[in-house]
Amino acid sequence: MTSTTTGRLAVLGGGVIGLSSAWRAASAGWQVTLLDPAPGSGASWVAGGMLAPVTEAWPGEEDLLALGVDSVGRWPGFAAELDAAAGRPAGLRTEGTVVAATGSGDRAELDALAAHLERLGRPTERLSGRELRRLEPAIGPDVRGGLSVPGDLAVDNRMLLAALRAAGEKAGVTFEARSARRVREDGGRVAGVCCAEGPDVDADVVLVCAGAYSSALHPTLEGLIRPVKGEILRLARRTGAFPPPRRTVRALVDGRPVYAVPRDGDGLVVGATQAETGFDTEVTVAGVRDLLRDIERVLPGVAEYALLEAAAGLRPGSPDNLPLIGAPGPDGLLVATGHHRNGMLLAPVTADAVLALLRGEPVPESVRAADAARFVAARSGTGR
C-alpha cells in the first residue's frame, strides 16, 4: 500500500459503499474522484435499508453475522457524523425490528433462528402473536408468533444517499458522471482508470466498489461478483388506511421471507425477491404478486395503501456471501464489493476498513474474514 501519506484516489462506483468511502477518504485528506454515470441510482437506490444482522443470521454464516454486528454498532456514530458533515439527516431509524411467523413451518424456522442466536450468545425475545400485535398493531391475525430484536435498525436509503453525496461534495470529492471501463496499470502497479468515454483518470490508488458491475473492472475480480436481482415495492398509507408499523417487520410466510421497512411520511418499503437472471432490472409480474400476497398476510392493512413504485436492483453476490474488502494486489488496487444484501448495513465498517487500508493500518478485526485476497489465494492454489 502507498504508506500513510495521502494522494489521488479514484473511486469506481457511487453506491452506498463508494459514496461512504469517498466521503471518508476525502475527509482524511485524499484527493478523491468518484466515477459513476449516475451515483446513487443502482442497488443502493432500490435497497430496503435494513441494518439487521441478527434477524438475517444464518447458521454457517457466523463471519457475516460478526461483520454485521460490528457495523450496526458503528451505525449511530456514522449517522451522527454524516448528519453533521452533510447538513442533512442520514436517515437512521432506531425503532428496532420484529420478526413474524405465519404457518407452523415458519414458526419452526424462527425457533431454529432463536436457538442459533442463543448458542452464539445473542438471546432474542420470543413473542406470541398477541404480544407482537401489542408492539405493532398493524400485524394481522395470521401471524402466530415471532421475535423482537431492538438492536436491528434501519435507514432510509434515499436520505442516506443524498446525505453521503452532500457530505462528499463538502469534503471535496470530485464527481465525474462517467463509466469506468477498467483499472489501468503501469509497471506492475495501479496508475489510474480507463474510462468508457472521455479522458483516462490518473490515480495513485483505485477503489473498485461498483457492486454487481465490479468483476469487469479488474482481472482479480473476474468471475467473483455476480448480479442477484431483487425487487421491492414502495407503498404509502392512504387516508383512512391503518397506520404502518413503527419497527421494521420481517416475516416468514409459508417459507418465503418478506419485509416491510418504515419510511417517514407513513411509507413502507416492501421486499425483496431474489433471482439470478443476469443483468436484468425488469420488475416481474411474479415478483410483485409474491411480495403483495406475502406482505398482506403479515400487514393486512396495506391493501388500502398506495403502490408508489416497483423497482429492481442488482445485489453484488460473492461466492461465499461475504463481501470482498481489501488490497488483493497489484499495488494501488483496493476493492470493496460483493456486499450482496448487506451494502447499507456494512457501509460504516467498510468505509472504516478502506480508510485503514489507505493509511496502511490493519482493518477492523471483523473485516479479516472478508479479505478480498481469499479468492486470489484459492485461484493460485487451483492453478487458475
Add this chain to the structure above:
Amino acid sequence: MTSTTTGRLAVLGGGVIGLSSAWRAASAGWQVTLLDPAPGSGASWVAGGMLAPVTEAWPGEEDLLALGVDSVGRWPGFAAELDAAAGRPAGLRTEGTVVAATGSGDRAELDALAAHLERLGRPTERLSGRELRRLEPAIGPDVRGGLSVPGDLAVDNRMLLAALRAAGEKAGVTFEARSARRVREDGGRVAGVCCAEGPDVDADVVLVCAGAYSSALHPTLEGLIRPVKGEILRLARRTGAFPPPRRTVRALVDGRPVYAVPRDGDGLVVGATQAETGFDTEVTVAGVRDLLRDIERVLPGVAEYALLEAAAGLRPGSPDNLPLIGAPGPDGLLVATGHHRNGMLLAPVTADAVLALLRGEPVPESVRAADAARFVAARSGTGR
C-alpha cells in the same frame, strides 16, 4: 346552433373525444383552439383500448349497446382516415375478442350474456375451454368455456392519441397548454372560455369534453359527471415467457371482470379496477393485487412477464352510463362527455355527432338516446 357556417370553436379537453372532435372540426373548416394543460394524459392515456360493445353488453343498457355497435362499425373508416391524415398509424387492431369464464358462476353469467345477445339478434359463438385454448394457447386450464366475438376490436390508445394529435396539428388545430376554468357567456349565449391562467379565449362555439372534469365547466353539467377511478397494468413478455394472446381476452374470474388487450411488441394492457373515490389517481395495493391474481388465472404465462407500469385514470361516469352528447343550451354550447368506460369505442360516433351539431344537422340515430338535454329536461321537471 350557429347554422351551417363555420367559425371559432373552443374544445375544452384533449382526451380522445376532444382530440377526435377537434381534428374533425378543423378538417371541416372550423378555426379550432383546444385547451388542455397536457393533452392525451388523462383517462385516455390509461385506457385499455377495447372497442368491445358486444362483450360489454349489459341487460337494460340496450341504448349503449346500439351506440357502441354503431361506433365500432365506424372504427375501420375512422382509423383509415386518421392513418392518412396523421401520416402515422391509428393503432386499430382487428383480431377480435374472446371472453373466458373460470368458475361455474362465471360460466352461468356468460350464458346469460350470450342469451341476452341472442335475444337482441346478435348471436355469439360459444366455445369450450379446449376450443378457446385452440384459438389462444395463452389461456390457461382454469378457463372452462367462453365466447368468441370477432367484431369486438381494440386500439392502441397511445398510438391513437399520438395520431389524433398529429392529425389535429396538420388540420390547423391550435393547442393551448392551459386549463379552462368555465365557459363564458354573453347575452344569453356562449362567448368563449375563462381560463385558469392567461387570457380568455373567444369562441362562437365551445365544446365541453373534459371527461371527469367536465361538470365544473358549465352549470348545465353540474353534478352530472363523476370520476370513476380505474387502474391498469402494462405488461411485456420477457425472453422465454409464453407468447401473449393475439385477441383481446376478457374474463370473469369468480365474478370479477378482467381483461388483457394486446399491444405491439408482445405487450398487454391488463385492466381494470373500478372505484368511486373522487379525484384520486393513486394506484392501490388491492387494485394491483386483484388484477395480477385474476389475469394469472386466465393467462398463467404472464407470471413471467415484466410489469412495466401501473396507472390509474378517471373515467367520466354519467347518471345512466350513457354519455352526454348534444347542445343542451345555451346557444353555442356543445357537450360530449360522460363516456365512462367507452371513450375509445365511442370516439368516432361522437366526433361525427359533434360535426353534425356544428353543421346544424341531425346527429346519428344511435346518438339520440345520449342527448345531453335529457338531464336538463329532468331538472326543469323536478324544479331544480
